[in-house]
Structure formats: C-alpha cells, structure tokens
Amino acid sequence: AQSVAQPEDQVNVAEGNPLTVKCTYSVSGNPYLFWYVQYPNRGLQFLLKYITGDNLVKGSYGFEAEFNKSQTSFHLKKPSALVSDSALYFCAVRDIGYGNNRLAFGKGNQVVVIP
Amino acid sequence: NAGVTQTPKFQVLKTGQSMTLQCAQDMNHEYMSWYRQDPGMGLRLIHYSVGAGITDQGEVPNGYNVSRSTTEDFPLRLLSAAPSQTSVYFCASTPGTGVHEQYFGPGTRLTVT
Numbered sequence: 001a002q003s004v005a006q007p008e009d010q011v012n013v014a015e016g017n018p019l020t021v022k023c024t025y026s027v028s029g030n031p032y033l034f035w036y037v038q039y040p041n042r043g044l045q046f047l048l049k050y051i052t053g054d055n056l057v058k059g060s061y062g063f064e065a066e067f068n069k070s071q072t073s074f075h076l077k078k079p080s081a082l083v084s085d086s087a088l089y090f091c092a093v094r095d096i097g098y099g100n101n102r103l104a105f106g107k108g109n110q111v112v113v114i115p
Numbered sequence: 116n117a118g119v120t121q122t123p124k125f126q127v128l129k130t131g132q133s134m135t136l137q138c139a140q141d142m143n144h145e146y147m148s149w150y151r152q153d154p155g156m157g158l159r160l161i162h163y164s165v166g167a168g169i170t171d172q173g174e175v176p177n178g179y180n181v182s183r184s185t186t187e188d189f190p191l192r193l194l195s196a197a198p199s200q201t202s203v204y205f206c207a208s209t210p211g212t213g214v215h216e217q218y219f220g221p222g223t224r225l226t227v228t
Contacts, residue, residue, distance in 0.1 A: 007157075032214050043119075043205055043219035044158075051214045090157060099165060100209040101146040103217065107157040 002027045006106035014114050019081040021109045023074045023091035033074040034092040034103065035065055043100045044090060050074060061085070081113045117141050119220035121206050127226045128196040130204070136191040136223050138206030145211030147189040148173070149181065149204040152222075158205065164189055165211060196227045 003026045013019050032051055036044040048059025055067045065076045074091060088110055089098055092103040123135045140147065148163040160173030164183040178200060180192040189208075191198060203224050206215040 004157075034216055036216075036219075041222075043221045044207075044217075045219075046216040049214070049216055089172060100211065100213075100215050101148045101163045101165070101207070101217065102160070105150075107155055107159040 001103040002093050002098070002102075004091050004093050004104055004106035006089075006109050008090055008109055010110040010112060012112045012114060013081045015073065015083055019078040019085065019111065020107075020114070021076040021077065021089050021111060023106060024072050025074060025078060025091070025093040026072065027090075027095040028097070030096045031074075031093050032096065033067060034094075035063070035074075035076050036090045036092065037089040038090065038108070039084075040087075040104050047076070047089075079113075083113045083115050085112045086111055091112075119206055119208055119218050121204075121223050122161075123218035124221070124223040125224050127228065128193070129228055130196060130198060132196050134193050134196065134223075136193075136204055136206075138189045138191065138220060139187050140189075140206075140218070141187065142208060142218065143151060143186060144208035145186070147183065147206065147208045148217065149179070149189070149191045150207065151175065151200075152205060153202050161191065161204075162171045196225075198227045201225060201227045 005024045007028045007062045014111040050067045058064045088108045091106045119140045149161040150158040162181040164170045206220040209217045
C-alpha cells in the first residue's frame with residue numbers, strides 16, 4: 001500500500017517570508033515523490049519530482065523540495081513567498097513497483113500568502 | 116499540443132440519469148486515469164488504463180464505467196447518477212515507461228440533485 005499525509009489544512013505566510021508545506025509518505029519499497037499545485041477552478045500542475053540521487057530537488061516557480069528517507073518526508077519549500085503562490089498544493093507518491101498512473105495523493109494544503 | 120482536454124466543464128444531473136464525461140489527449144501517452152476530487156479528501160483514483168483495450172479499477176470504481184478504444188480517448192460513464200457522485204472529475208495522462216508526472220485536464224464539475 002502507498003499513502004501520503006499532509007498534516008496541515010492551511011498554511012498562512014507573509015509575502016517575502018519562507019514557505020514550507022509538509023508531506024510524509026508511506027510505501028512498501030522505494031518511493032517516487034511529486035508535488036503539484038492547483039489554482040482555483042484549474043487542473044493540477046506539476047511542480048517537481050524526486051526519483052533518485054540528490055535529496056534536494058528544484059522545480060518550477062522557485063520551489064524546491066527535500067527528500068528525507070529516515071523521516072519519510074518530502075517537504076516543499078520556497079525561500080520567499082509571493083501572493084501569486086496562494087493555491088492548493090498536493091503531495092503524491094508512488095511505489096517503485098507501480099506504474100506512472102498509480103499515484104496516491106495527499107488531501108492537499110491550502111497556502112495563503114498575505115500581502 | 117492541446118494536452119489533456121475534458122468536456123463538459125460543468126454538468127447538472129438528476130438522480131438516476133446517466134452521462135459520459137469525455138477525455139482526450141494528444142501526447143500519445145499510453146496511460147490514462149480518472150480521479151475525483153472532494154474537499155478535504157484529495158484526489159481519489161476511479162479507473163485507469165495502461166493502453167487501448169486495457170482498463171482496471173482504482174480506489175473508488177463503484178458507479179462508474181470506462182473503456183479505452185483508442186490511445187487518445189478515455190471516457191468515463193456514470194451509469195445511474197447519485198448525489199454522492201457530486202464532485203470535480205479530473206482526467207490525467209502520462210507516458211507508460213520511465214518515471215513521469217501525470218498531465219491533468221481542466222476538470223468537470225458535476226452536481227447531482
């Protein structure tokens with residue numbers, strides 16, 4: 001089985017401050033990990049993914065995520081948040097034994113960036 | 116490329132009615148999936164396909180049918196709509212080999228009264 005937990009419902013952050021969105025995962029084997037963003041009334045957009053190698057992954061729009069195997073975490077970060085980063089963020093995982101279409105998604109985190 | 120397209124954008128059904136949500140992709144992806152999104156529950160997999168003629172059930176398949184006669188199209192059929200199927204439905208596609216993200220359509224917002 002594979003699953004993702006995003007413990008916070010909403011993350012509030014002031015514009016210009018660092019942004020962190022937390023994610024922990026559970027898989028039987030090794031994980032492939034993904035972050036997506038959803039703006040209002042839109043589909044999900046891919047931000048970044050971890051496959052193997054460097055634990056720090058850089059993605060679109062200045063976002064990065066750090067893979068921590070011992071803590072089974074994949075937290076999303078941005079050094080300086082923008083008002084336009086306000087959106088719903090989803091973490092997703094798939095076990096190395098599953099295909100590309102067998103992702104397990106977390107429930108999502110609403111990020112609100114306050115001007 | 117149009118990517119993944121979905122029609123309609125909005126739909127209201129009465130309980131017991133049937134309908135088909137359309138999904139098409141022009142990226143020649145082998146894999147396609149249907150998800151539903153409900154508040155506080157994230158995305159849940161309904162059905163998926165690994166190629167033309169091959170489909171399988173996901174996490175919440177009851178009340179839905181799919182077929183995949185071509186690589187491009189993956190329609191989702193609601194057999195007899197129920198209020199519990201009120202949701203936002205997303206179709207996604209992805210290549211079958213390697214490790215790739217899924218590409219999502221814009222979604223269909225369905226209300227069943």
